[in-house]
Amino acid sequence: MKKRLKQGTIILLGIILAGLLLFKLVGSSSLFNKDILSTSQIIKNIGSQTIKTRxxxxxxxxxxxxxxxxxxxxxxxxxxxxxxxxxxxxxxxxxxxxxxxxxxxxxxxxxxxxxxxxxxxxxxxxxxxxxxxxxxxxxxxxxxxxxxxxxxxxxxxxxxxxxxTAALPKAIASMSLKVKKADKTKMSIGNSSLTFLVRSTQYPVGVDADGEIRWYSTNYVQHIFKVLSNGHLLYLTKPDNKDLVYNDLLETDFMGRVYREYQFSTETRNNESANDKTETTIIHHDAIELPNHNLLLTVSDGGSKYVEDTMVELSRKTGKVVKVIDLKKLLPAELYETYKATKRADGKLDWFHQNSIDYDTSDDSIVISSRNQDLVMKLDYKTSKIKWLFSSKSASKWPLKYRKLLLKAADSQTGNTPPQFGRPAKRTRSN
Structure with missing residues (x-):
């Protein structure tokens, strides 16, 4: 009996020690962080659907x-x-x-x-x-x-x-450019092209080589303004310009005809000032068309603590979320759990602040950028695994398992080309 008790005690201690070790290793990760939402929770918060109002x-x-x-x-x-x-x-x-x-x-x-x-x-x-x-x-x-x-x-x-045509409304006319000198021989605009100016909010406009407005939409637009592979236009707008939330994503054309309309729940709305009395948005910075023609969007997860650190793939046909990439689950927990560099009035942490997405067809991956981490990173799109990191932080500030992913800087004195990630930069003696 005593022998069995002793064996049981040893097993129990082993389990406790293993648990403590596990907690030490991942205790600050998503496994134990109640503020890290599940994929199903994020999808529910996004609440995307196709509608046909317009x-x-x-x-x-x-x-x-x-x-x-x-x-x-x-x-x-x-x-x-x-x-x-x-x-x-x-x-x-x-x-x-x-x-x-x-x-x-x-x-x-x-x-x-x-x-x-x-x-x-x-x-x-x-x-x-x-x-x-x-x-x-x-x-x-x-x-x-x-x-x-x-x-x-x-x-x-x-x-x-x-x-x-009619005259420009005052709000649009005030956006007209005053061009003092234009050397059109050095412009890439040429014939048949406009330059589109899309502010953080309100009216988008297109101007010609003289700076004259030659196109505008009466729909307010925020951040997202892209031409799709079929020639249609993708932009983020509101159900009505008087509304405070940009939660309608339109596939339209430059004439204004709407072909698809996606609407989102307001649960993930967010803005820079964290003031709910001002305009807020669902897709905060970027949206791209994937090779399968679905849409990849930068969003917030709708949780109570973190913002601007999640991406969702939206089915072009159904408007439903079919994939979620939560960057908190990919990067070291200390990056977001101890983040204090910027402050928001609502207390939420904008630790990553994703700005952009670019798809690389050569290896089915995406390259994304983070303003608040001074970081550019590449992810395998199918697996969501990190392929490399380009960081302003020194390697010593990254956990060991991430150091092999860090790109090494080229030797500025010798002009060496950048080495492959994870390998030390080759040094050449210089007089």
Missing amino acids: QTSQEKLTATYKKALNSDQYTSAKPYVKVNPYGTSPLSALVLFKTNTATKVTVEVVGKTAKTSIKSEVGKNYTKSHTISVLGLYANYQNKVRLTLTDKAGHKTYQTITVK
Whole structure:
């Protein structure tokens, strides 16, 4: 009996010691941290779904335009023209007409000066029915729009139409650039291109080489403004401009027609000032399109303690979250548990502050950046394992298991190229 008691005591002590060792090793990690949420909790907090509020409201407009095109009463000489066809893009117009023979159409909004004309080809196929998106109109102006129609034999016909637009609203006009000198020979803008200016909040605008506003949306936009692989535009907006939360993500076009609309719960809303009386956002800095056409978004997890340290993959079709990457579960716990560098009024810790995502097709990985950790890192997207770290911190400040992932700096004196990660930099004697 005593022998059994002794053996039991030894086993119990072993279990206790093992537990203490485990706690020492990972006690400050997500295993014991109640503020680290599970994947299911994060998905619930995000609460993403597809809705059709805007699409439904646009159905009558689209039906009207289809009816006009099918009426056979509009020709290239007398086309159907509708400025701002979907109510959110005042410097655009929809032009509809039919031709007797199948043709291709090229459209040009004539610029006021050199290298400010906006040209585009409408579709790749020859057709008798033409639906033309005219983009890059000047505000409060009689715009000249040139149409070039080319048939299969290569014969060209030309038509110029005039499109009148309204003046810019005061809020938009105040954003106009005053260009004192423009050397267009050194610009990458050239013909048919605009530079888009997207502030942290409110109206996005597109300007030409003269700094003139040639496109804007009446929808407020925050941070996210990307062109997708299908040519559509992705941006983050609100259900209404008067609302305080940016929680609607739209797949639209530059004419304002909406193709997909994703709405999020407000549980993960966040802003820089931590003041709930000002505008807050769901996707705080970046969104990219993945090779499978799903969307990868930078978000907060919706917990009570940490912000701006999570990514979610959103199904393009369903709007549901299909993958979660919580950076607290990948990086050393002391980075967020002892973080004190920045303060927020709400007491939450913005320890990582992710700014951007870039997808690397060569090895199915993503490169992300952290403002508050002075860090750039690469993750295997399938496994979420860290491939390398580019950090301002010295190697000694990283736990051992992370040191092999640190990139080594090139020798600035010898001009050596950067060595592979985890290997010591080669030193060369210099006189």
